[in-house]
Amino acid sequence: MKSAREVxxxxxxxxxxxDAEAIAVLCHEDVVNLQMPIGDPSIGRPAMLEHFPRLFNAFPDCRVRxxxxLEDNEWAILEWELTGTxxxxxFGHQPNGHSIKVRGCEIFQVANGMIKSQRGYWDKATWFGQLGIPLE
Known part of the structure; x- marks a missing residue:
């Protein structure tokens, strides 16, 4: 069974x-993904198959670094940097070709080698500000 770090x-x-399919395969059927700046969680593997393609469509060159x-048993904490164009x-806005460089953190709970829950913390004001999207 894969460790939290490996997952x-x-x-x-x-x-x-x-690859949204590959992400979904890493998740429990009832995974809960709560991105704190958005507020409403995505629940279940089918939700992952909706959420990630929207990100990939908006930022087809997105990369996370x-x-x-950090790992502690079934928990892993990832501090990341996301870039993309x-x-x-x-979020209902037409693209303008602006680039982003945003840092954030994800907390993953991994049970039986699969993601059971994920919480993301990132600065919506920075991300949307780089794109020229007003905070609503």
Missing amino acids: VLAWIDALNNR SLQL WQGMF
């Missing part, structure tokens, strides 16, 4: 390959 490293690879990865619809 998170596979998640990074899947995200950088823009691990800045720090806005080329598709994002």
Whole structure:
């Protein structure tokens, strides 16, 4: 069975390959992904198959870089940096070609070698400000 660290490293690879299917396979059927700046959690593997393609469509060149990865049993904390160029619809806004460079943190709970829960913390004001999207 994969450790929490191994699962998170596979998640990074899947995200950088823009492979929502590979991300979904890493998740429990009832995974809960709560991105704190958004507020409403995505629940279940099918939600992952909706969430990540929207990100990949908006930022088809997106890349996440691990800045720090800590593990304690079933928990892993990933400090990351995300870069990309806005080329598709994002939160109801048309793309303008602006680039982003945002840092954040994900806390993963991994049970039986699969992601059970994920909480993301990142600065919405910085991300949206770089794109020229007003905070609503």
